[in-house]
Amino acid sequence: MTIVAVVADLPSTGCVPGATALRLPLGSGQGYLTKEQFFEATGELLEREKTVVCVYPTWQGGRAKHVVNLTRSLLSTERVVAVPSNLPPLALSLMVDLLAHVANHVPPGLVIAMVDRLATMLAAGAWLRSVTKFQHATIPFSFHMRSYLPGAAFVASIAPEPQVSKATSPNAIPWRPPEPVQVIVTPTDGDETWVRGQLSAVMRPTVVRALQPLPVMHEYWGAKQLVEFVAFSTHPNALTNAVRSVRYRPCSWCNELVTSDPCPFCQMSATGATFQPSHTLPDSQRLPTLVTATGNGGRVADAQLESDKR
DSSP, X not given: OEEEEEOSOOXXXXXXXXXXXXXXXXXXXXXXXOHHHHHHHHHHHHHHOSEEEEEEEGGGXXXXXXXHHHHHHXXXXXXXXXXXXXXXXXXXXXXXXXXXXXXXXXXXXXXHHHHHHHHTTOEEEEEESOOTXXXXXXXXXXXXXXXXXXXXXXXXXXXXXXXXXXXXXXXXXXXXXXXXXXXXXXXXXXXXXXXXXXXXXXXXXXXXXEOOOOTTHHHHHOOSSEEEEEEEEOOTTHHHHHHHTOOBXXXXXXXXXXXXXXXXXXXXXXXXXXXXXXXXXXXXXXXXXXXXXXXXXXXXXXXXXXHHHO
């Protein structure tokens, strides 16, 4: 079995019942793991499971990748794999839980491939009062100046493509996942009316869930006043279709089913012909369907549901 872990302080959204990635945040203080504790925890996991896929946020620097790779060396194993993601906090927390659900059904090499595939299935971003400290998309100089004006606001969309727009722009949210759509928001002194208005008008969600802010939100967005959001399709076949679209081939060195070169397990490159993954999972392969929690989680959700009824 493949265990999915996220190496960051990202509490679960609770939107994927029965599937939750492990949280292994590195750092100091209560609830965080030292490097030595991470080694010990990973070693215990490997005693019970076959593979540990450790997803880490690229925007927190290289410490997580270093510790995971050091763990591979100390444990003399190829079964611990570090996988990067540039998704913002809320979207990353949701994605790793979706990945944990997928991991119950497909080989570990395809689980790793689904990190990037799932990122293209989400619409993720935030309403921001200021973009002066935001570093994850190209920002026009005029937007930096506008951040100092009263009443200024922006929308930064990160997935599927990064862009920053004025909050009043009709194209501030450039993409909507296929129906039906669920939206998760984490308001942090931001404009909740924007959620009930512009965001809901574009996404046309069946439900909006409002959750508590994640601990690393301010670190990523660089703003005190914000509303982070992620929207995703809750169609039962959304994950099935995504997994079936992944093409793979056996690694010519370790024979693990992989979708990229070099191999994420043995880290060797393909021998012979150019690496060309062409296999897909057989029709008989049981694949994950998507079942999500639908209860609302806060005042934004309640307001949206009431608005829908009106």
